[in-house]
Amino acid sequence: MTATLTPAPSAAATQRRKGPWLTQRRRRQLVGLALVSPALLVVLVFFLIPLGMTFWMSLHDWPLLGEHSWVGLDNYRQAVQDQTWIDSVIFTLKYTVFITPLLFVAALALAVLINRPGRPARVFQTIFFLPVVIGFAAAAYLWLYLAQPGLGPLTDLAVHLGLGTRESNWFATSTSALVTVVLMVVWKMTGMQMILLLSGLQSIPVELTEAARIDGAGPWQSFRHVTLPLLRPTLALVLVFSVAGSLLAFDQFFIMTSGGPSNTTITAVYQIYRTSFINFDLGYGAALSALLMVVLAAVSALQMLLLRKTDHS
Amino acid sequence: MNTLLDVRRTLPRAAWWAACLSVSVIVLYPLWIMLSQSLKSTSEATRNPPTLYPHDLSPDNYQALGNTGAVGIWTHVGNSLFVAFGATFLTIVLATLAGYGFAKMRFVGSGLLFFLILATFMIPFQAIITPLFSILHTLGLNNTLIGLVLVYTTFQLPFGIFLMRNSFAALPASIEEAALIDGCGYLSAMIRVMLPVAVPGLISTALFTFFTSWNEFFAALVLITDEAKFTLPVTLTVLASNQLGALNWGIMQAGVAVTAIPCIVLYLVLQRYYVAGLVAGAVK
Numbered sequence: 001m002t003a004t005l006t007p008a009p010s011a012a013a014t015q016r017r018k019g020p021w022l023t024q025r026r027r028r029q030l031v032g033l034a035l036v037s038p039a040l041l042v043v044l045v046f047f048l049i050p051l052g053m054t055f056w057m058s059l060h061d062w063p064l065l066g067e068h069s070w071v072g073l074d075n076y077r078q079a080v081q082d083q084t085w086i087d088s089v090i091f092t093l094k095y096t097v098f099i100t101p102l103l104f105v106a107a108l109a110l111a112v113l114i115n116r117p118g119r120p121a122r123v124f125q126t127i128f129f130l131p132v133v134i135g136f137a138a139a140a141y142l143w144l145y146l147a148q149p150g151l152g153p154l155t156d157l158a159v160h161l162g163l164g165t166r167e168s169n170w171f172a173t174s175t176s177a178l179v180t181v182v183l184m185v186v187w188k189m190t191g192m193q194m195i196l197l198l199s200g201l202q203s204i205p206v207e208l209t210e211a212a213r214i215d216g217a218g219p220w221q222s223f224r225h226v227t228l229p230l231l232r233p234t235l236a237l238v239l240v241f242s243v244a245g246s247l248l249a250f251d252q253f254f255i256m257t258s259g260g261p262s263n264t265t266i267t268a269v270y271q272i273y274r275t276s277f278i279n280f281d282l283g284y285g286a287a288l289s290a291l292l293m294v295v296l297a298a299v300s301a302l303q304m305l306l307l308r309k310t311d312h313s
Numbered sequence: 314m315n316t317l318l319d320v321r322r323t324l325p326r327a328a329w330w331a332a333c334l335s336v337s338v339i340v341l342y343p344l345w346i347m348l349s350q351s352l353k354s355t356s357e358a359t360r361n362p363p364t365l366y367p368h369d370l371s372p373d374n375y376q377a378l379g380n381t382g383a384v385g386i387w388t389h390v391g392n393s394l395f396v397a398f399g400a401t402f403l404t405i406v407l408a409t410l411a412g413y414g415f416a417k418m419r420f421v422g423s424g425l426l427f428f429l430i431l432a433t434f435m436i437p438f439q440a441i442i443t444p445l446f447s448i449l450h451t452l453g454l455n456n457t458l459i460g461l462v463l464v465y466t467t468f469q470l471p472f473g474i475f476l477m478r479n480s481f482a483a484l485p486a487s488i489e490e491a492a493l494i495d496g497c498g499y500l501s502a503m504i505r506v507m508l509p510v511a512v513p514g515l516i517s518t519a520l521f522t523f524f525t526s527w528n529e530f531f532a533a534l535v536l537i538t539d540e541a542k543f544t545l546p547v548t549l550t551v552l553a554s555n556q557l558g559a560l561n562w563g564i565m566q567a568g569v570a571v572t573a574i575p576c577i578v579l580y581l582v583l584q585r586y587y588v589a590g591l592v593a594g595a596v597k
Contacts, residue, residue: 025340028418028499029418029419029420029421030420031414031418031499032414032415032418032419032423033414033420034414035411035413035414035418036410036411036414036423036426037417038406038407038410038411039407039408039410039411039430039470039474040411040426040430042407042463042466042467042470043430043433043467043470043471045434045448046445046448046463046466046467047433047468048429048447049444049448050438050441050444050445051389051436051444053441053444053447053448054441054444056441057443057444057447066545070470070495081517084583094373103326110336113329113336114333114380120330120333121332124336124337125334125437126581127337127340127341127586128336128337128340129580129588130340130344130577130580131340131343131344133524133576133577133579133587134528134572134573134576134577134582135527135528135530135546135572135573135576136528136530136546137528137546137547137549137572138528138532138546138549138569138572138573139526139573141549141553141566142343142346142347142566142569142573143343144553145346145350145562145565145566146346147345148559148562150361150362151359151363151562152363153346153363153370154361156363159362166361166362181553182473187339187340189341191340192512192591193578194368194590195588195591196591196592199592208431229383238350244437248437248439248440250439250530250531251531255549255550255553257497261573264363269531271479272439272442272443273442273535276442277446277535278444282446282447286443286444289440289441289442289443290442292439293440293441295438296436296437296440297435297436298434300434300436301435303435
């Protein structure tokens with residue numbers, strides 16, 4: 001690594017030849033490198049090497065135990081014809097398309113609601129954010145109970161409201177299972193997006209909306225024509241976060257539906273999990289991971305682009 | 314005329330309170346169910362239709378947690394504490410050192426390396442879980458809590474380094490120079506002079522790592538196979554499957570409460586840092 005340090009300009013170099021090699025500047029650079037290297041080592045071993053290995057493994061038949069053999073692009077050829085994989089991708093997209101607008105509208109509404117000075121608004125902000133700090137696993141098991149047929153308080157509530165009978169099982173059909181999971185995720189994640197949108201709202205100078213009001217705009221008009229356009233970078237950011245998160249969904253389906261009924265709620269990550277750690281077909285699992293990674297890298301590249309834009313505005 | 318004005322002034326205020334209170338009820342209702350269900354007696358917990366609050370308060374479910382599964386809940390609490398504190402400590406140390414190096418002691422290639430570390434943001438560990446499993450196997454760290462600590466640290470580092478670099482970069486170079494002139498070495502200048510100013514960034518980094526490691530489910534499920542080493546979120550799967558026949562939802566919710574309540578308490582105490590860090594990490 002020291003080899004990459006810049007050679008000093010030649011005038012300085014001749015002077016240095018007489019002096020010690022370890023100049024103040026060099027010492028500082030070396031200390032800098034030493035400070036950074038433990039973090040680099042960890043990232044190298046547990047991120048960069050696995051990243052490279054994903055692609056390497058995806059070109060092999062790689063069982064957990066026993067010899068692995070080179071198969072070229074066979075795993076990828078298999079993936080494009082694998083109906084279970086295609087179904088899981090379609091289901092993941094369906095979930096993403098379903099949940100993104102719901103989360104977004106709910107979060108924007110809450111952000112606008114609590115975007116006002118005073119203690120009550122801050123207390124409500126704290127309450128609305130509360131489900132975010134609970135883990136996905138805990139939240140999923142909590143909602144699994146809430147939605148149990150007969151026993152669950154939520155199904156009980158639905159019976160009282162005439163929305164179902166005591167015997168109706170929300171996990172019995174693919175659609176109602178998806179709706180139940182989506183309700184849980186909206187409960188858990190709205191607060192997260194709300195906080196991000198709120199910080200966007202609060203960065204808009206009050207003078208601008210006031211000016212719009214003075215010019216005769218109603219509250220809705222000033223929101224529509226002044227607030228929303230200025231909020232655009234934050235909106236874009238929140239959307240990208242939300243989409244990337246939804247594409248990686250696993251916990252909620254693993255816990256609440258176990259992929260059922262009849263494997264209709266298997267997400268992409270869930271299918272990778274089943275391939276690698278239930279069937280122990282690590283090579284094929286790596287190929288599926290590589291495909292997922294391409295999509296995620298595209299979403300994240302978009303995110304970086306948006307981040308850069310917000311930086312300059 | 315006066316009454317009309319009064320109505321115009323108070324109606325939006327009343328509507329705001331009504332809206333906020335209804336949302337609060339929706340948000341808090343599941344948490345209430347978690348608590349009340351966990352405090353019901355065994356017979357009441359399985360009643361159909363369910364009761365809204367525990368008619369006879371009982372600690373039975375929490376006591377039962379102690380001898381459910383192979384090792385009882387306290388081992389799992391210990392595992393979770395070890396993993397969460399381990400990852401938090403390691404992340405803080407590595408992120409502080411690296412953040413300082415990237416902010417104040419630039420060397421050739423440091424910009425590129427910083428970008429490389431930030432690239433970890435772009436690819437979540439779910440996507441590279443298969444080779445991670447193999448590498449931990451090769452290193453002999455599969456099925457160990459240390460392995461889990463290292464994996465969590467890796468994926469919290471980019472955010473931590475990013476926050477710490479920004480905290481240090483915001484400080485003027487003159488402070489450090491003064492410390493160096495006063496005879497401090499580089500490290501003691503960093504620890505004694507710069508670090509105290511960077512404490513808010515440090516707390517945000519620590520909180521995020523703690524919450525993420527405490528709650529993480531997927532990696533813990535894949536990388537730990539020995540039930541005695543399960544962290545709390547994975548332990549919930551044992552609670553859900555271990556009892557033969559009917560599931561005991563009282564014990565289940567007691568497990569959920571043990572997993573969730575530490576996070577809620579920590580958040581309520583330190584929410585200022587949590588929200589500030591979240592916003593700084595996302596928007597900047």
